[in-house]
Structures are given as C-alpha cells and as structure tokens.
Amino acid sequence: MKTSVREGQGGVQVLDLKGKITIGAGDVQLRETINKLVEEGKKNILINMQDVTTIDSSGIGELVGCYTSVTNKGGKLKLLHLPPKINDVLTVTQLITVFDVYESEQEAVASFAS
Amino acid sequence: MSLSSRFENIEMAQHLCGKLLDGHEISDETRHWILMALREVLANAIKHGNAGDRAKRVHLEMDVQGEILRIRVRDEGAGFDPDKVDDPLAPENRFKTSGRGIFYMKTFMDEVRFQKAEGGGMEIFLTKNLAGGKEKEEKGS
Numbered sequence: 370m371k372t373s374v375r376e377g378q379g380g381v382q383v384l385d386l387k388g389k390i391t392i393g394a395g396d397v398q399l400r401e402t403i404n405k406l407v408e409e410g411k412k413n414i415l416i417n418m419q420d421v422t423t424i425d426s427s428g429i430g431e432l433v434g435c436y437t438s439v440t441n442k443g444g445k446l447k448l449l450h451l452p453p454k455i456n457d458v459l460t461v462t463q464l465i466t467v468f469d470v471y472e473s474e475q476e477a478v479a480s481f482a483s
Numbered sequence: 484m485s486l487s488s489r490f491e492n493i494e495m496a497q498h499l500c501g502k503l504l505d506g507h508e509i510s511d512e513t514r515h516w517i518l519m520a521l522r523e524v525l526a527n528a529i530k531h532g533n534a535g536d537r538a539k540r541v542h543l544e545m546d547v548q549g550e551i552l553r554i555r556v557r558d559e560g561a562g563f564d565p566d567k568v569d570d571p572l573a574p575e576n577r578f579k580t581s582g583r584g585i586f587y588m589k590t591f592m593d594e595v596r597f598q599k600a601e602g603g604g605m606e607i608f609l610t611k612n613l614a615g616g617k618e619k620e621e622k623g624s
Contacts, residue, residue: 392530393491462572
C-alpha cells in the first residue's frame, strides 16, 4: 500500500491511500502513519479511500483501531470516497455507522470545523 | 496443496481459486466475496492456527463439483472452539481491532463448518453454490 499525506484547509490532514489494506500488506503501515500524525499533534484526519483496491478483516481492524486512537486523543477521523465493496464490508459489520463518510473532499474537510 | 505460513501465499491461493472459478458463470461480485472468504480463512490459519510459525503448513483443497465450490483449509495449530469466538456485532466488541474474519467468511459463503482435524490442527470447510445459493435466496425473499 502507498500512503501520502497532504494538508487541507484548517490543518486537516488528508491521507491518500493506494492499493491493499490487508494482513501483512498495508494494515500495520496504516496504523503507523496515523500514529505518527497523532504524535505530531495532527488530530483531524481524513482518509481518502478512493484508490484502495482491497481490504480484509485485518485492514478493517486497523481502521477501527485508528479511529479509536485518534478519538481518544480528542481528534476526529473521517473517511472519503469509500469504494462500494469496502462500503459493503463496513456495512455488514455495522461499522459504517461508526465512521463519518463523505463523497466530497471539500465537504469532508469543512466538516471538521463544525 | 500445502503452503508455508506466510501471508504472501494468500495471493497465490486466491489466484488459483480465481482460475478454478473461470469456467463458471458467476458475477464479479460473487467472485470477489469468495476470494475474500478464502483470504480470511487462510489468514486465520496462518495467524491464529499456526501462530505465524513458518515451519507449520496450511493445507488447502479447492474443488468445484457441479455448481458447488468446496474449500477445505487445515492448519497445524492447537485448534479452537468456534462457539467461543466473540460476536463482532455485539456492542462491546464493535471497536475491537480483530475478530471479524470468521464473520466475513460466514457472510460471504453459504456454509462454514469447523472441526478439529484428526492429526491435530483445525479444519474449516467453506461451501458456495455458484448457481445462486444464499444470494438467490436473499433476492427471492
């Protein structure tokens, strides 16, 4: 998996993910990237999932873990551009209600201010 | 076939399963979920069954008879009691970082069965009716 971080309006960190978030290939990398941002005091994080091709239960677990660690530090973690199959995987485990999901980056970034 | 306990081998097994499914008229959707269930059962065998011990093997059989896909996976670990696996939908488990793999297998396949293997380890059997099965029932309901 490839990750890149850019800063959006209001200091929101937009994390672009590309590839697979699966066991042994991206799951730990996601956690490390988020932890690094949190350690740097960057607590408003938007994960752009548009180019994520596959996710498995380990990847889902890491997403949940990241959500918890960001929230526990007083931050917010939201998702952008969920591919349909990842949406399905989050829906069947009722996790879709946990995450704020956006289709527009502008809207998503603006939502952190509210 | 017999695989070493490495996550990289999941990709190879998925590729072979894809080849097995090639001759059958199934939707991309069905194919995707079968391969995800296969990924989950193999990851479970490597991570939990064999505890990542590369000296231990994961034994995999895949076959299509008629329209029924059967996958059998056996690890060389201590085995587990499937009735004691936490329900990932329970509110107290919602934020756990693991424990969803078996749930996904059960969601995406028609049948998932567990048994302790005779020579040790755990055997998991996955079945999918390629002609419809669960999807057909859900659409008809």
